[in-house]
Amino acid sequence: MSFLQLDRVTYRYQGLTPVIDGVSWTINEGEFHCLVGKSGCGKTTLLKLAAGLLQPDEGAVYLRGEKVTKPSSSIGYVFQAPTLLEWKRVIDNVLLPISLKRKPAKEDYELAHDLLERVGLSAYRDHYPAQLSGGQQSRVAMARALIQRPALLFLDEPFAALDAITREELQADLLTLCRLQNTSVLFITHDIAEAVYLADRIAVMAAGKIVYALDVDLPKPRTLEMRYEPRFNELSFHVRQAMEGVKR
Structure with missing residues (x-):
């Protein structure tokens, strides 16, 4: 049984032309999938449908075989802005x-400390968001999303506003954390290299449809050196062609 399944999902804003048009997609447990496409193609809307934040006009979404009709407590979210509470410590x-939901227990604090250590922020746990850089705030947002050990994690361009080096560091951190928790992931990005580095499988969207799919056959764990190898560039070129509408 697939872990997350979108079955011929269609969604219209105010009954107009479909924003999402008959999309089917499957994510198996523990897989990392990236969704890429130009602005306005429907990526974020599809994520909201997969998460149960919107309901499809046609088709259905299933999580562990159960139809999704509302957001699930087993799902975590990371958005482009970290959205931390400025008056609370890290x-x-x-x-x-x-x-x-409840008063955090000792075990919750232990997990929070472990997550902060893994993203290099153990020394900042008593700091406030205004005392952190943008990259550090994004690391806190990742740790917050994983504190409940979600089975499925949705990320909507979480690193888009960061510099290239920080972005690469966070990509590596995210892969490590998701591997440790066996978290399934749907990650939206405009960045082709980011998608190739992160994903087990990539979907390219255009005009509300998935127009191309690619299995990323790079070895794991992913390394910095891979970004400069011929196979990485070849895969990136295939995705770029698909985004430009070039038939292969």
Whole structure:
């Protein structure tokens, strides 16, 4: 059984032309999938449908074989802006999803400390967001999304506003954290190299449809050196052609 399945999903804003037009896609447990495409092609809308934040006009979304009709507690989110609470310390921001439901336990604090250590922020746990760089704030947002050990993680261009070096560091951190928790991932990006580096499988969207799919056959774990190898460039070129509408 597939872990997340989109079955011929169609969605229209106010009954107009479909923004998402008959999309089918499957993510298996533990897989990392990237969705790429030009602005306005429907990527974020598709993510919202997959997450249960929107309901399709036609078709259905299934998580572990159950139809998705609302957001699930087993799903985590990371958006382009970290959206941290400025009046709370880093450790409290990480623990926020738990604090909204109950008082964090000792085990919750231990996991929060472990996540912060893994993203290089253990020394900043008592700092406030205004004392952090943009990259550090994004690391806190990742730790917050993973504090409940979500089975599925949705990310909508979370690193788009960061410089290239910080972005690469965060990509490596994200892969490590998701591998440790066996988290399934749907990641939206405009950046072709980012998609090739992160993904097990890439989907290219255009005009509300998936027009191209690619299995990324790079070895794991991914390394910095891979970004400069011929196979990485070849895969990136295939995705670029698909985004430009070049038939292969």
